[in-house]
Amino acid sequence: MGLGNQGRVGALLLRALAGIETGVLGGLAMWGWLAASSAVDRQPVWTIPNLLAAVFYGRDALRRDFSGLTIAGLALHLVAAGLAGLLFGLLIGESQNRLRVALLGILTGLVWYHFSEVLFWRKLGALAAIYSPVRPMLLAHLIFGFALAWYPSALGAARRQFPEEPASPAAPETA
Numbered sequence: 001m002g003l004g005n006q007g008r009v010g011a012l013l014l015r016a017l018a019g020i021e022t023g024v025l026g027g028l029a030m031w032g033w034l035a036a037s038s039a040v041d042r043q044p045v046w047t048i049p050n051l052l053a054a055v056f057y058g059r060d061a062l063r064r065d066f067s068g069l070t071i072a073g074l075a076l077h078l079v080a081a082g083l084a085g086l087l088f089g090l091l092i093g094e095s096q097n098r099l100r101v102a103l104l105g106i107l108t109g110l111v112w113y114h115f116s117e118v119l120f121w122r123k124l125g126a127l128a129a130i131y132s133p134v135r136p137m138l139l140a141h142l143i144f145g146f147a148l149a150w151y152p153s154a155l156g157a158a159r160r161q162f163p164e165e166p167a168s169p170a171a172p173e174t175a
Contacts, residue, residue, distance in 0.1 A: 009162045015089045017162075018154035023085015026109075026147030027078045030140040037136035047131050049073030055120055062131075081144065084112050088148050095152070102149035109145025113138055 035045035044050075044064045053061035053073030061069040088108050095101055121132055 014158045018158045019085040019089020020082045021154045022151045023082045026144040027081025033140045052076045105148030106145035109141040113141035
C-alpha cells in the first residue's frame with residue numbers, strides 16, 4: 001500500500017470481514033435459539049456453552065449454572081461461527097443473488113452441523129447425546145445458514161466503510 005492508499009483495503013479482506021460479521025451474527029442467533037429451546041424444555045440456558053467448554057476443560061465444565069467456563073464455551077462457539085462465516089465470505093465472493101446466497105448459506109449451516117458432530121460432539125461421547133438435543137441443534141444450524149444470507153448487505157456496508165484499493169494498472173509491455 002502506497003501513501004495514497006491510506007485507509008483502503010483489498011477486495012479479499014472486505015469479503016473476509018463481511019463473512020466474519022455475518023458468521024458471528026449467525027452464531028449469536030444460533031445461541032439465542034438454543035437458549036430459548038433450552039428454556040422451553042426447562043433446561044438451563046447454559047447447557048450448550050458448558051458442553052462446548054467441556055471440549056477444553058472436560059467434565060469440570062458440565063454445570064447447570066453460568067461460570068467462567070461458560071464464557072470459554074460461548075467464545076468457542078462464536079469463534080467457530082466467525083470462521084465458518086469467513087470461509088463462506090471467501091467462497092461466495094461478490095455474489096449479489098440473494099436466493100443463491102441464502103441457499104448456499106443453508107447448505108453451509110448443514111455442513112457445519114455435520115462437521116460439529118464429528119469434531120465436537122463425538123469427542124464428548126455419551127455426554128453430548130444426553131445434553132445436546134438433536135432437533136434444536138439442527139434447527140440452530142439452519143438459522144445460522146439463514147443468517148449468512150445477509151452477507152451481501154454486510155459486504156456492501158464494508159465497502160462503504162472501507163473503500164477498496166484501486167485495481168493495479170497493468171504493467172506496460174516491453175518490446
